[in-house]
Amino acid sequence: MSIELIGQRMAAIQAQIASLEGSGSTDAAASASTSSTSFADQLAAAQGTTASTATAATSATPTALGGGTPTQYDGQITAAATKYGIDPALLKGLIRQESNFNPSARSPVGAQGLTQLMPGTAASLGVTDPTDPAQAIEGGAKYLKQQLDRFGGDASKALAAYNAGPGAVAKFGGIPPYAETQNYVKNILGYAAEYRGTGATTAATAGAVPPTTTPLSAAGLLSATGTGGDTSSSTSGSLDYSTI
DSSP, rough: OOHHHHHHHHHHHHHHHHHHHHHHHOOOHHHHHHHHHHHHHHHHHHHHHHHHHHHHHHHHHHHSOOOSOOOOTHHHHHHHHHHHHHOHHEEEEEEEEHHHOOOTBBBSSOOOOTTTTTTHHHHHHTTTTSHHHHHHHHHHHHHHHHHHHHTHHHHOHHHHHHHHHHHHHHHHHHHOOOOHHHHHHHHHHHHHHHTTTSSSHHHHHHTTSSOOOOOOOHHOOOOOOOOOOOOOOOOOOOOOOOOO
16 A cells, blocks of 8 residues: 555544544533533422412412401401411401401400400400400400300300300300390301401391390390499400490
8 A cells, every 4th residue: 555545544534533523522512501401491490389389378378368358467367266266257357346456445344455355354365465466366366266165166156255245145045135245246247258258147147146036125134134234244345234
């Protein structure tokens, strides 16, 4: 083989080697690019999932009840209701009836705060400052739960007990024949339906207030209760016998 042919052969071999090395570099670069892109995609996907999860968790946190006008106390109401296993709409309705969401509200007989607790009742519930919204909501929720348990989960009787005292509910075997207490129960049940987003009180719910019970007159009320102006049986102090 001539020197010229040998040179041509070596040039061809070198060209093949160069071609192979170039292909390998291109493949490696492509692989690195693919890996980089894959990692970036995975990172973005993971971050997107985390963000979505965080958003879902935030939106799942109750900031208001199902219906009605939201208040600054909705979160605390929901938390207290959840703690004691009661309906937050019922608790919110009670607060609206008792104080119209005014933490400084005070009745003529001494009931105070959002849930209008009498001093003795507040103390028994561990409430040291009834005008503190957090304590008032906690105490009101706890006491409402006690009354629900006492009267077999009957919301109407529990509310009546909150207003007129459990002794009066036990004495009459249901909602006492006091016009104020009957209106009190009816109003709160209506508010609760509103806060659940179910509209006004239905006839069935309203029927929980005995339709055949005739509200007593002032003289009849004093005779029936035997309180003679004593408000101690009224937990919330809403029923002010001293004005009769």
